[in-house]
Amino acid sequence: MPDSEITRVGVVAHPRKPVRDSVEVLVSHAARHGVELVARETDAAQVGAGVAVVSDAAFAAGVDAIVSLGGDGTMLGALRLAVDRPVPVLGVNYGNVGFLVEITPAELAGALDRLQAGDFEVEPHSCVALAAGDAAVVAFNDVVVGGAEPGATVEVDLLVDGTQFGYYRCDALILSTPTGSTAYNYAAGGPVISPAAEVLAVTPVASMSGVSRSIVLPARDVVTLRGVAGSAPPMLRVDGNAWRPLEPATPLTATLRPDAAQVVRLDPGRHAQRSRVKLSLLDLPLRPEQMAELLPAEVREDLARLRKRRQLPAEPGFRDPLID
Known part of the structure; x- marks a missing residue:
């Protein structure tokens, strides 16, 4: 339950998904409850005229909660916006799998009522705080040290609290938060970590020499990566976005910064169960549409009717009807 009343809600939208129906729900709810809706200039075209446009700084400093309309990528961007002043962030799933986002667009109206009433729990999430010289950035999923050119390998030394720990020669190196452990880290064979754990996973991708397994370090440790002299500077990618080369x-x-974000959970148990099912589905040797073809015809018809009633996308995928 929040410590203060929610009177100003920020809206963050996927740049291409059709989110206008959800925006209309937000506008209607805001009018009934005397809540101000604001968005950044980059989202102005997606949210339309019913939402006030403010600067990034005013957005981060002034909202009491954020509603993210998109998938996990959009949610990660919302969390980064609020990292210096964490506020509750509600994720509405317009993506495919979605481990961070909890509700569907059809559930938004009820979720907003609960948000306004304080009837929700906050799930804290850690971030990785990075510094390279005078530049700094945060990542809520992962930092990937990868080749700047196709086929290039990564050669870096790993130091923990200033002490040489080992070195890597690999296709890429992943620094993952518990949140990001189900993303690239998982695909590379790294451990799945509870969001409640305050640890940082270091996982190499296709290691050729040096450390070849994941290392899990506590939040108090300072991790330093140092490029090997004479090797090509690898590119740093933060939550999937290119940041800068790593110069030797x-x-x-x-460092891991605990409690850097507040993710709204309306039904933590149900969300955790869905996440476990989604994670197991990722290991199956079938695409979503191939899985749907294995269902009996009458079940597929029931799912089609359910999608229509709940206004879910018609295309097959790992969405609620397949896991409810």
Whole structure:
């Protein structure tokens, strides 16, 4: 339950998904409850005229809660916006799998009522705070040290609290939060970590020499990556976005910052069960549409009717009807 009343809600939208129906629900709810809706200039075209447009700084400093309309990527962007002043962030799933987002567009109206009433729980999430020289950034999923050119390998030394720990020669190196452990880290064979754990996973991808397994470090440890002299500078990617090359003369330091975000959970048990099912589905040797073809015809017809009633996308995928 929040400590203060929610009077100003920020809206973050996927740049291409058709989110206008959800925006209309938000506008209607805001009018009934005297809540101000605001969005950043980058989202103005997606949210339309019913939402006030403010600067990024005013958005981060002034909202009491954020509603993210998109998938996990959009949610990660919303969390980064609020990292210096964490507020509750509600995720509405317009993506495919979605481990962070909890509700469907059809559930938004009821979720907003519960948000306004304080009838929800907050799930804290950690981030990785990075510094390279005078540049700094945060990542809620992962930091990937990868080749700047196709086929290039990564060669870096790993130091923990200033002490040489080992070195890597691999296709890429992943620094993952517990949140990001089900993303690239998982695909690379790294551990799945509870969001409640305050640890940082370091996982190599296709290691050729040096450390070849994942290392899990506590939040108190300072991790330093130092490029090997004479090797090509790898590119740093933060939550999937290119950030900057890692120069040998400018080592990268990374620390885990606990409680850097507040994710709204309306039904934590149900969400956890869905996440476990989604994670198991990722290991199956079938695409979503191939899985749907295995269902009896009458079940597929029931699912089609359910999608229509709940206004879910018609295309097959790992959405609620397949896991409810």
